[in-house]
Amino acid sequence: MRSHRLGVIPGDGIGPEVTEAALSILDAAQGRFGFTTERTEVPLGADTYLSTGELLTADAVTQLRGQDAILFGAIGSPKVTPGVLERGIILALRAELRQAINLRPVRLYPGVPTPIAGLTPQRCDLVVVRENSEGSYVGGGSTVHRGTPAAVATQGSVNTWYAVHRAVDFAFRLAAQRRGRVTLCHKTNVLVDAGALWLAVVDEVAARFPDVEHDYVHVDAMCMHLPVAPERFDVVVTDNLFGDIITDLGAVLQGGLGVAASGNLNIEGSAPSMFEPVHGSAPDIQGQGLANPAGAALSLALCLASLGEGQAAAAVESATAEVLSGLPALSGAGMGASTAELGERIAALVTEAGDGDGAAGGLAGPSLMTQLAAVQAGLSG
Ligand SMILES: NC(=O)c1ccc[n+]([C@@H]2O[C@H](COP(=O)([O-])OP(=O)(O)OC[C@H]3O[C@@H](n4cnc5c(N)ncnc54)[C@H](O)[C@@H]3O)[C@@H](O)[C@H]2O)c1
Numbered sequence: 001m002r003s004h005r006l007g008v009i010p011g012d013g014i015g016p017e018v019t020e021a022a023l024s025i026l027d028a029a030q031g032r033f034g035f036t037t038e039r040t041e042v043p044l045g046a047d048t049y050l051s052t053g054e055l056l057t058a059d060a061v062t063q064l065r066g067q068d069a070i071l072f073g074a075i076g077s078p079k080v081t082p083g084v085l086e087r088g089i090i091l092a093l094r095a096e097l098r099q100a101i102n103l104r105p106v107r108l109y110p111g112v113p114t115p116i117a118g119l120t121p122q123r124c125d126l127v128v129v130r131e132n133s134e135g136s137y138v139g140g141g142s143t144v145h146r147g148t149p150a151a152v153a154t155q156g157s158v159n160t161w162y163a164v165h166r167a168v169d170f171a172f173r174l175a176a177q178r179r180g181r182v183t184l185c186h187k188t189n190v191l192v193d194a195g196a197l198w199l200a201v202v203d204e205v206a207a208r209f210p211d212v213e214h215d216y217v218h219v220d221a222m223c224m225h226l227p228v229a230p231e232r233f234d235v236v237v238t239d240n241l242f243g244d245i246i247t248d249l250g251a252v253l254q255g256g257l258g259v260a261a262s263g264n265l266n267i268e269g270s271a272p273s274m275f276e277p278v279h280g281s282a283p284d285i286q287g288q289g290l291a292n293p294a295g296a297a298l299s300l301a302l303c304l305a306s307l308g309e310g311q312a313a314a315a316v317e318s319a320t321a322e323v324l325s326g327l328p329a330l331s332g333a334g335m336g337a338s339t340a341e342l343g344e345r346i347a348a349l350v351t352e353a354g355d356g357d358g359a360a361g362g363l364a365g366p367s368l369m370t371q372l373a374a375v376q377a378g379l380s381g
Contacts, residue, residue: 002035004307007067007272012045012085013281014291014339015073021293021343022071022300025319028347029304029312040067044089046077055088061096065271069303070097072276073296078283087137094132097271099264100166102130102243103302104278105368106230106250106260111325114255116227123231124253127174127368130243131167132264134158137240159194159239164201170267171237172209173378177371181234182206182214185222185242198239222246227253251278251295255330258292261299263306267379275303285331289338292331294320297346305369306376311355313369319349 008023010016023039030036042060049055064070075085094102108114108124139156168184175182184202188195199216206214217225219242225232226249238246251260260278277295285291297320304313323345327335335342 002309004035004037004069004309005067006037006039006303007064007070007274008039008041009044009064009070009072009075010041011073011075011281012047012077013074013283013286014279015045015075015281017073017287017289017291017339018277018293018296019071019073021339021346022296024340024343025297025316025347025350026300026304028350029300029309029316032315032351032353033309033312035309035312044093045075046080046085049080049085049088055085056092056096061093064093064097067272069272069307070274071296071300071303072274074277074279074281076281076283091137093274094264095138097264097266097274098133098268099266099271099274100131100133100163101170101263101265101267102132102240103263103265103372104128104130104243104247104250104260105298105302106247106254107368108254109321109324112255112259112321113330114253116253119230119253123229126230126233126250127178127235128243128247128250129167129171129174129235129237130247131163131237131239133240134160134163135240157191157194157239157241159197161197161201164198164239165205166267168198168201168205168237170265170375170379171235172205172212172214173375174371175212175235176209177374179234180212182212183233183236184214184216185219185236185238185246186216187219187242188216189218194239202237219246223249226250247278255324256292257295258331259294259298259324261295261297261302263299263302265306267376269380273303273306275299275306289340290332290335291339292335293339293343293346294324294330297343301369302372305367305372308373310367310369310373312350314367315350315353316346317367317369319346319353322349 010019136157141155257279301316
């Protein structure tokens with residue numbers, strides 16, 4: 001029987017709640033599609049930090065490096081100064097495991113309520129390829145005269161040809177498997193140096209993909225186009241900070257932060273990729289069963305696809321879409337069911353799933369899971 005080593009980092013706040021739901025769905029997928037997972041839980045987050053003072057230990061990295069893939073909940077706590085856990089664990093882990101691409105699908109599933117009037121699933125199916133290793137997330141910063149009116153803070157941004165090229169190349173490869181269109185999102189009219197580098201890389205890569213069209217949109221204009229005309233986009237490639245911001249907007253189009261999924265991809269195969277919902281630890285709803293587990297479930301689907309479990313991935317995606325379409329609201333008490341109950345509903349549908357690619361939830365069109373597999377095959381070939 002096929003077996004996969006899975007690292008699990010539940011983290012803080014609602015992280016453990018949505019991860020537990022995702023693991024119950026994974027149990028169902030294993031039973032239905034005939035594979036096993038050997039799971040290793042790694043306790044990273046606020047509790048560990050507050051009791052030991054440790055963020056990301058060498059032991060934790062070694063344990064995680066030995067996995068085939070990692071499921072991540074969320075990290076962040078009001079008890080810890082902002083940035084300590086986020087930079088010290090999440091960003092550090094993405095860097096240690098060379099997860100160069102943060103992939104964020106923005107897909108509105110049939111029957112799922114969206115705040116955008118008139119938006120249909122046919123008009124909302126794009127993928128954001130966010131550069132995951134640089135930008136202002138690793139640029140140096142400093143503060144002098146802190147806490148005084150003379151304080152001066154600087155925060156840089158790093159943009160190397162190498163990392164930008166890696167992200168842009170991935171975006172073109174993915175677009176070649178999809179509708180054949182790449183949009184660069186940046187702020188070249190103000191961030192002229194970083195912007196010029198990104199534009200030059202896109203021009204160079206585009207020359208190798210004559211069948212993929214490409215265009216450019218400023219990040220501020222993107223915030224207008226995305227809700228009004230998402231059908232204009234297929235694959236959007238962007239830097240770390242802009243990608244972080246526009247995908248929260250993308251999540252709203254899909255029905256809310258609780259629905260959006262992501263993958264931190266190691267595209268060279270040198271370490272495992274890591275899959276996590278886009279949302280954070282949501283301390284405001286922690287421990288009440290009010291978190292929607294769909295983002296975690298759809299991240300599990302991406303994870304299964306990366307492990308070569310394509311049928312299970314499609315079944316989890318389609319079961320999640322079906323459960324979402326029956327909910328009166330997509331977060332909080334209005335969902336009418338707890339985080340765990342929603343996980344059980346998705347798991348029950350996965351148990352009954354047929355062998356088709358996403359057919360059970362009425363999903364049409366080729367699956368992102370299949371497209372990713374083709375891109376990965378091209379990269380290793
Ligand atoms: N990758 C990560 O682990 C990650 C990502 C973003 C934020 N954070 C951290 O999480 C903490 C909280 O950040 P925040 O409040 O800005 O963002 P958040 O995503 O945690 O929450 C924003 C809002 O969305 C709601 N929400 C989030 N997930 C939901 C779900 N699954 N179901 C229903 N509602 C949901 C929350 O209740 C909250 O009102 C901070 O410490 C932040 O740094 C971590």
